[in-house]
Amino acid sequence: MTHQGTETLRDVRVVEPESEEELSTALRCADRDGLAVIPRGSGTKLEWGNPPARADLILSTVRLNRIIEHVWADLTVTAEAGCIVADLQRVLTPHGQRLAIDPLWPESATIGGILATNDSGAWRLRYGGLRDLIIGVTLVLADGTIARGGGKVVKNVAGYDLPKLATGSLGTLGVITQAVFRLHPLPRKTRTLTLAPGGMAEAQALLLAIQDTNLAHIALQLRCGAHRDPEMDILLEGTEEGIEAQTARLTSLAAPARVAEGPTNVWGARQEIANHDAVAKFSVLPSKIADTIGAIAAAGDPEWRAVVQATGIGWISADAALSRLRARIESEGGTLTVLRQSPGAAAIDAWGDPGDTLPLLRTIKQRFDPKNTLNPGRFVGGI
Amino acid sequence: MPLTPEIVGKLHEATGARNVITASEELRTYECDALTAYRAVPGAVVLPATTEEVQAVARICYQAHIPFVARGSGTGLSGGAMPVPEGVVICLARMNRILEIDFPNARVVVEPGVINLEVTGRVAPANYFYAPDPSSQSVCSIGGNVAENSGGAHCLKYGFTTTHVLALEVVLPDGTLMHLGKKTLDALGYDLPGVFVGSEGTLGVATKITLRIVKRPESVQTLLAAFHSTTEAGAAVSGIIAAGMLPAAIEMMDHLSILAAEAAVHAHYPDCGGLLLVEMDGPQAEVCALMEHIQEICRSQGAWEIRLAQSETERALVWKGRKAAFAALGRISPNYIVQDGVIPRTRLPQVLTRIGELSTEAGLRVANVFHAGDGNLHPMVLYDRRIAGQEKSAIALSERILELCIEAGGSITGEHGVGEEKKHMMSKMFAEPDLATMQRVRCAFDPQQIANPAKVFPRPRLCGEKLGEYTPHPLELAGVAERF
Numbered sequence: 001m002t003h004q005g006t007e008t009l010r011d012v013r014v015v016e017p018e019s020e021e022e023l024s025t026a027l028r029c030a031d032r033d034g035l036a037v038i039p040r041g042s043g044t045k046l047e048w049g050n051p052p053a054r055a056d057l058i059l060s061t062v063r064l065n066r067i068i069e070h071v072w073a074d075l076t077v078t079a080e081a082g083c084i085v086a087d088l089q090r091v092l093t094p095h096g097q098r099l100a101i102d103p104l105w106p107e108s109a110t111i112g113g114i115l116a117t118n119d120s121g122a123w124r125l126r127y128g129g130l131r132d133l134i135i136g137v138t139l140v141l142a143d144g145t146i147a148r149g150g151g152k153v154v155k156n157v158a159g160y161d162l163p164k165l166a167t168g169s170l171g172t173l174g175v176i177t178q179a180v181f182r183l184h185p186l187p188r189k190t191r192t193l194t195l196a197p198g199g200m201a202e203a204q205a206l207l208l209a210i211q212d213t214n215l216a217h218i219a220l221q222l223r224c225g226a227h228r229d230p231e232m233d234i235l236l237e238g239t240e241e242g243i244e245a246q247t248a249r250l251t252s253l254a255a256p257a258r259v260a261e262g263p264t265n266v267w268g269a270r271q272e273i274a275n276h277d278a279v280a281k282f283s284v285l286p287s288k289i290a291d292t293i294g295a296i297a298a299a300g301d302p303e304w305r306a307v308v309q310a311t312g313i314g315w316i317s318a319d320a321a322l323s324r325l326r327a328r329i330e331s332e333g334g335t336l337t338v339l340r341q342s343p344g345a346a347a348i349d350a351w352g353d354p355g356d357t358l359p360l361l362r363t364i365k366q367r368f369d370p371k372n373t374l375n376p377g378r379f380v381g382g383i
Numbered sequence: 384m385p386l387t388p389e390i391v392g393k394l395h396e397a398t399g400a401r402n403v404i405t406a407s408e409e410l411r412t413y414e415c416d417a418l419t420a421y422r423a424v425p426g427a428v429v430l431p432a433t434t435e436e437v438q439a440v441a442r443i444c445y446q447a448h449i450p451f452v453a454r455g456s457g458t459g460l461s462g463g464a465m466p467v468p469e470g471v472v473i474c475l476a477r478m479n480r481i482l483e484i485d486f487p488n489a490r491v492v493v494e495p496g497v498i499n500l501e502v503t504g505r506v507a508p509a510n511y512f513y514a515p516d517p518s519s520q521s522v523c524s525i526g527g528n529v530a531e532n533s534g535g536a537h538c539l540k541y542g543f544t545t546t547h548v549l550a551l552e553v554v555l556p557d558g559t560l561m562h563l564g565k566k567t568l569d570a571l572g573y574d575l576p577g578v579f580v581g582s583e584g585t586l587g588v589a590t591k592i593t594l595r596i597v598k599r600p601e602s603v604q605t606l607l608a609a610f611h612s613t614t615e616a617g618a619a620v621s622g623i624i625a626a627g628m629l630p631a632a633i634e635m636m637d638h639l640s641i642l643a644a645e646a647a648v649h650a651h652y653p654d655c656g657g658l659l660l661v662e663m664d665g666p667q668a669e670v671c672a673l674m675e676h677i678q679e680i681c682r683s684q685g686a687w688e689i690r691l692a693q694s695e696t697e698r699a700l701v702w703k704g705r706k707a708a709f710a711a712l713g714r715i716s717p718n719y720i721v722q723d724g725v726i727p728r729t730r731l732p733q734v735l736t737r738i739g740e741l742s743t744e745a746g747l748r749v750a751n752v753f754h755a756g757d758g759n760l761h762p763m764v765l766y767d768r769r770i771a772g773q774e775k776s777a778i779a780l781s782e783r784i785l786e787l788c789i790e791a792g793g794s795i796t797g798e799h800g801v802g803e804e805k806k807h808m809m810s811k812m813f814a815e816p817d818l819a820t821m822q823r824v825r826c827a828f829d830p831q832q833i834a835n836p837a838k839v840f841p842r843p844r845l846c847g848e849k850l851g852e853y854t855p856h857p858l859e860l861a862g863v864a865e866r867f
């Protein structure tokens with residue numbers, strides 16, 4: 001019970017089912033025999049959350065990697081959970097389409113993995129998160145039940161929204177085996193603009209000012225770190241005319257800061273942070289971004305770095321005083337989740353305070369997985 | 384359990400006697416929603432003014448095992464707010480305050496009885512709007528929108544109610560207060576707002592709702608294109624999507640619904656077999672360029688008249704005609720059923736042809752309006768109740784149309800909900816394990832099943848044993864025991 005992260009899983013047996021039915025059978029048998037099961041995609045985010053309390057079997061989705069149906073004219077796609085995100089995008093690109101999400105490590109992350117961890121990036125500002133893109137799900141429950149929710153159409157209110165329930169549930173309610181997504185057209189043109197607004201206060205003011213306009217930017221992020229002023233990146237998409245007009249407006253809004261066309265690799269900043277040994281994600285109100293960055297800077301890690309989106313979601317690589325930082329962020333209505341703790345650090349709970357919903361979260365878990373078979377202990381409140 | 388005088392007395396204490404209705408004449412007002420074919424008289428209607436009062440009422444119902452049904456404005460079209468006979472109706476109409484407007488973070492906090500359009504009304508001076516725009520938006524409540532996950536024409540681009548609800552204060556069926564989601568994104572734990580939105584009053588009562596508001600786009604252009612048939616109009620829709628454009632709205636009307644809308648609001652629609660209404664919004668330069676492209680596509684698919692609304696007044700009139708379409712049918716038929724189904728958009732031509740055939744076979748007219756961009760059909764079956772047998776065949780025809788939607792890979796409802804009307808269709812759309820899994824969700828929220836118990840699911844099910852506190856797995860305990 002005291003192992004750290006993936007250490008726990010080193011000698012655990014791996015099962016790689018080839019079909020939904022096989023996966024269901026494997027899971028049902030494990031559940032019957034009281035084995036603890038760790039669902040796994042490519043394993044890029046296996047250490048997110050708390051270390052599992054028990055682990056007897058890894059249930060891998062790698063062989064469930066087919067793209068089942070891409071109805072390009074309907075802008076929908078059905079893919080199996082083990083499908084690699086970048087592979088999916090490569091199938092969509094020739095049709096001028098994409099799944100409008102920019103997750104971490106797209107060349108290895110699986111569809112099931114990004115769904116279970118609810119991993120979204122900078123495009124979330126315009127296109128929403130995975131919860132807004134998923135329209136159907138197949139979930140295998142601990143007792144082997146194969147359940148489908150949602151459907152194949154973009155608009156559908158029949159029954160409870162199981163796709164949303166599964167998204168972000170970290171494999172604690174069931175194993176996602178298939179998902180249906182709505183797609184978006186590829187942009188005609190894109191442009192990345194970069195500027196240095198000055199200090200954090202100026203950056204905060206400019207961010208809110210831009211959000212209060214009717215500009216149709218796709219993403220807006222601040223890159224911050226120890227001993228440097230923040231930099232702001234803005235992603236525009238659309239027609240040449242639209243991008244030109246918006247660039248002109250941004251240029252005058254940002255003055256006296258100078259707006260330049262930036263390199264596109266600035267959008268990799270989130271992944272650079274996530275590659276560190278110590279990584280946390282926070283979510284605050286957009287108006288509290290400067291406060292939060294101030295608190296991170298004051299926390300005492302000499303090498304801290306952060307990326308924050310205009311949605312108020314940010315990622316930091318920092319080790320110091322995370323509990324205190326969390327308390328501060330929570331007191332302002334936000335959350336701080338520890339994604340990865342550096343080996344030597346004093347372990348803290350990955351999640352923080354879920355508020356008054358904890359009893360309900362636990363009841364839902366019990367209804368779906370009464371024997372606590374799936375990812376025991378990894379989720380919020382010991383679930 | 385029946386509603387005894389003792390329980391009515393407790394309800395009086397909870398909300399004040401003035402806010403409890405038990406006189407049979409007054410109760411009739413609440414016996415149905417806008418789907419008037421389904422009716423039941425409740426035992427009492429309570430009109431709480433605060434969250435605490437809602438909690439008190441829920442506790443009384445819970446302790447006495449009396450089912451309750453939440454009600455907003457009663458404009459639902461699937462019988463969702465229809466009472467349980469002799470049960471309690473909790474009407475949220477008095478909880479109608481806008482509690483907080485936070486422009487820097489684009490959030491608004493409202494009570495459930497606030498009318499949809501009022502939200503936009505309040506934030507419009509700062510150039511914001513609340514995006515989900517059901518045609519009933521001038522009367523329906525945010526609480527009802529949350530329960531139904533309501534949509535509207537502009538949801539094609541902006542998303543449905545669920546996209547715009549960040550947090551909910553909810554009274555669970557046993558009276559417990561709970562806060563689902565947060566004003567910030569990605570609250571810890573399962574996506575509880577995601578599950579609650581669209582649950583049709585079966586998981587509890589929403590008493591406070593945090594909404595996202597959206598900045599008004601720089602420019603909006605609305606185009607009307609007249610085609611000879613809905614097939615041609617449908618081909619133009621596919622062309623627009625294939626060209627990589629995502630309009631704010633794409634609506635389609637057939638000849639019969641155009642006639643009805645004209646008769647009702649004189650929107651000056653062209654008299655044609657298939658009318659498209661396309662709205663683009665965004666940066667001006669972008670909208671102008673794309674609108675040209677859309678006009679070309681329409682022309683190439685046979686549009687014989689194309690009009691761009693020239694002023695805000697013209698634009699409003701175009702939309703008034705579309706939004707009045709349901710009510711307008713009263714002008715051309717004594718009775719009609721408004722259906723709500725979804726198909727993958729590419730199946731539109733086949734499904735419309737089949738609806739035409741079924742309509743001829745049944746000898747009943749069917750008018751069609753669609754949210755064409757997302758494949759949401761609203762076929763309206765026209766009939767005359769006074770003619771013996773017609774109502775029955777109209778119902779049969781409208782259900783047959785839903786089956787067509789399922790066969791095409793779609794859904795039995797895109798926005799009106801399952802409610803009372805379509806619960807028997809759920810087992811045609813979902814398999815038994817799917818429904819049983821949804822039941823697990825329901826039992827987690829409402830083990831006694833007293834919140835709108837007879838809706839959404841095809842038949843009543845029990846929740847099994849009452850679950851107690853979170854307990855560690857026996858193996859964990861065994862592991863502990865071994866160590867000792």
Ligand SMILES: Cc1cc2nc3c(=O)[nH]c(=O)nc-3n(C[C@H](O)[C@H](O)[C@H](O)COP(=O)(O)OP(=O)(O)OC[C@H]3O[C@@H](n4cnc5c(N)ncnc54)[C@H](O)[C@@H]3O)c2cc1C
Binds near residue numbers: 516710
């Ligand atoms: C002319 C007309 C046009 C319409 N057009 C559209 C449209 O374009 N798009 C669309 O989506 N719908 C449309 N509708 C349907 C209807 O307006 C929506 O479903 C609306 O959201 C219902 O809101 P309401 O306040 O009237 O809810 P009600 O009818 O009172 O209740 C609806 C459901 O919500 C539940 N409920 C109500 N309040 C709460 C609460 N606070 N907490 C929990 N549950 C609650 C009820 O139990 C019930 O199940 C239309 C209806 C009409 C009559």
